[in-house]
Amino acid sequence: MNYRFRYAPSPTGVLHVGNARTAIFNWLLARHYSSKLILRIEDTDKERSTPESEKAIIEDLKWLGLDWDEGPDVGGDCGPYRQSQRSSLYEEHQKLLLEKKAAYECFCTPDELKKTREELLSLGKMPKYNGKCLNLSPKHIQELKDQKKPFVIRFYVKPGPPVVVDDIVRGTVKFEREVIGDFVIFRSDGGPTYQLACVVDDSLMKITHVIRGDDHLSNTPKQILMNDAFGFTSPKFGHLPMVLGADRKKLSKRHGACSVGEYKQQGYVSSAFLNFLVLLGWSCETSEEILNTERLIKEFSEDRLSSSPSIFETNKLDWMNGQYIRQLSLEEFYRLERPFLEKDLALSQVDESWLKQVLKVLQTSVAKLTDVTDQLQIFLKDKFLIEDDVIKETAKDLDFKKVLIALSKILEDNPDIDFDDLKKQLQNETSLKGKKLFHPLRYAMTGRKNGPELALVMPLLPKNELKLRVDKLLKETS
């Protein structure tokens, strides 16, 4: 299929979860239909756009495993792909609109605009532009220009039948023209606004499908009107429901982590994160939930998109991340863990095969990549810590003490004893079993109440370390 989808972020910050989902849906659609995905940088807001932000967004998109066929970093036939580099194109189109009387100069000052806005609001009407400058004579316009009065260019929304948006996810949505004010398409500094740049670019870049957030739905009639004025065919539109926080408000920093980068740092696997995000507003026909990228591309389709907003919550994400971690090969797991381990471990000083054995043990239980760095403390001599709860519980239980004393003795007599023999001897000498036997053993060995299987932990501990730990716990609880 020769469809052309696009993802058009504005580089004014990091990649947010909701925007990431929009990007993913566009990518999935493009790949599903063997079509093209275009990345366009919407940096018409000179104040807020930064190159760093563009770089960060691209990096996050790549982390998610997305790629694109045309864009500022990969080029393409419809470039440049940054709106800041397309000024002449917008200016040409401005002239076209002015000539067709589909746009006009507006000399109203921000103060005037604010005043009429407030008046309309107090009357209970939609605060749209009142059209004051619509019928300025050419002579008057020239005079004002000669006086160097600042002006903007507005699009003229002519009276007419309602504008109908035939939306891929919402169906037919009608907008009366009366509620659409004449909107600004060029600022007083001569730069285009989003409305104009978006329409011109979507057309020039031959975009066939505009899949974007719900917050753009009410921009759509404006864009259709502009397309009509230019004589362009409007692309198909699809408006995705918002991603909300736990309080049902638009997801933001107040809700905690809301950017892709933060989840990367927290130790989520990108494929799991992508899988999870896809399920926010889309479901597979087979009702499967764990779907790798290949399956996702195969199964994804626009007609299973939901139209109601979803709340971004992490408990299922955690579970899913754990599932993905368990599916990883040991090599892959090690590769993903490296950046996290490097933070507090000099990897060059650590025996790689030992580390891999530790990872193998931990892989069966952790939910996040960062959980490993935490659990790793169990295996390291100088990071070992005894939890307060462990001390408390051991101190109040005489049987626990009994086990520890026996344990210390066994290890003293036979420092090289293996786990099976240790277990047997311990049971013989204390006549205890089950939790009474294993809990104190676990507490001494790991310093924690939770952790991996003891039989697997013991052989990976430094030599003579267990004896030291037993004695330490004994000392701290006496």
Place this chain on the structure above:
RNA sequence: GUCCCCAUCGUCUAGGCUGGUCUAGGACACCAGGUUUUCAUCCUGGUAACAGGGGUUCAAAUCCCCUUGGGGACGCCA
């Protein structure tokens, strides 16, 4: 305020368009049991929802209307 969108378990959702097979299914979380002489994984089971009201119909989660609630837009932001 006005316009637009949305409304199924706590959360993600199936079902809705094409009304009956829905005493509403799955997943996460939670709870209980099991496996593991410990922890986790894992397995089994359980609690839990069609926002409210009217209508259409033999029959409504499904279609229509109203109310309520939520969201978005109304910018020389995108």
